[in-house]
Amino acid sequence: MRIRTATDLGAFIRERRTKLGMDQIALAKKAGTSRKWLVEVEQGKPGAEIGLILRTLKSLEISIEVEADSPVETPSQGKAKAPDINSVLDSLKKRPLKKQI
Amino acid sequence: MRIRTATDLGAFIRERRTKLGMDQIALAKKAGTSRKWLVEVEQGKPGAEIGLILRTLKSLEISIEVEADSPVETPSQGKAKAPDINSVLDSLKKRPLKKQI
DNA sequence: CCAAATAGTAACCGTACGGTTACACTTTGT
DNA sequence: ACAAAGTGTAACCGTACGGTTACTATTTGG
Numbered sequence: 001m002r003i004r005t006a007t008d009l010g011a012f013i014r015e016r017r018t019k020l021g022m023d024q025i026a027l028a029k030k031a032g033t034s035r036k037w038l039v040e041v042e043q044g045k046p047g048a049e050i051g052l053i054l055r056t057l058k059s060l061e062i063s064i065e066v067e068a069d070s071p072v073e074t075p076s077q078g079k080a081k082a083p084d085i086n087s088v089l090d091s092l093k094k095r096p097l098k099k100q101i
Numbered sequence: 102m103r104i105r106t107a108t109d110l111g112a113f114i115r116e117r118r119t120k121l122g123m124d125q126i127a128l129a130k131k132a133g134t135s136r137k138w139l140v141e142v143e144q145g146k147p148g149a150e151i152g153l154i155l156r157t158l159k160s161l162e163i164s165i166e167v168e169a170d171s172p173v174e175t176p177s178q179g180k181a182k183a184p185d186i187n188s189v190l191d192s193l194k195k196r197p198l199k200k201q202i
Numbered sequence: 203c204c205a206a207a208t209a210g211t212a213a214c215c216g217t218a219c220g221g222t223t224a225c226a227c228t229t230t231g232t
Numbered sequence: 233a234c235a236a237a238g239t240g241t242a243a244c245c246g247t248a249c250g251g252t253t254a255c256t257a258t259t260t261g262g
Binding site for chain 2: 001002003004005006009012016019046047048049050051053054057058060061062063064065066067068069070
């Protein structure tokens with residue numbers, strides 16, 4: 001299922017929880033959170049912290065996949081997009097070391 | 102890419118951002134958050150709120166998919182998996198229907 | 203009817219999330 | 233050499249997230 005909003009996520013969590021025959025207390029305990037928090041998350045609370053969300057999904061054996069929609073946006077670089085050298089150079093340009101004076 | 106931790110998510114966000122040629126300020130503004138927040142998220146902050154995360158992923162044109170790992174109760178023989186009767190029974194057993202007095 | 207189980211809600215409270223501002227460090231371009 | 237761009241970090245502060253506890257529906261079962 002594609003997740004676009006916190007409400008989507010809450011609905012999916014609730015559906016999975018009930019299919020597994022768990023109540024809110026059981027899931028909250030397994031995920032290391034509180035029942036209050038789970039209630040709010042299942043209702044689509046956008047302020048829920050990602051760490052607790054991930055623990056909850058793991059407790060429900062739900063996997064998350066992220067994917068870039070468009071391969072890459074090359075605005076005006078023409079049509080030659082073979083080796084994507086810019087990305088390679090950019091990644092090599094990452095802050096390598098912390099140099100001390 | 103499979104997301105298991107907040108660090109995974111932060112790394113993916115950063116990779117996508119740089120591939121799109123955006124700096125932290127541009128992405129933060131587009132996602133409606135602050136650069137400080139984005140720095141922490143890219144470093145794997147588990148306390149980041151899911152609402153801001155979703156806005157950021159949308160700004161990067163990243164889609165999220167969630168999926169239940171096991172259908173419901175791994176039936177060892179996956180040949181013809183009848184109309185998952187267990188789920189039906191479970192849901193009926195839990196909170197079946199709203200019955201009128 | 204009453205009791206039990208599950209879920210939604212409210213209050214209070216300590217903590218930390220997120221925004222703002224400022225400064226330090228590195229790389230790049232002039 | 234310098235300045236600019238990009239990033240990491242620190243401080244302060246208002247707000248709200250999450251935990252706890254309690255109470256309220258709603259349904260089921262005795």
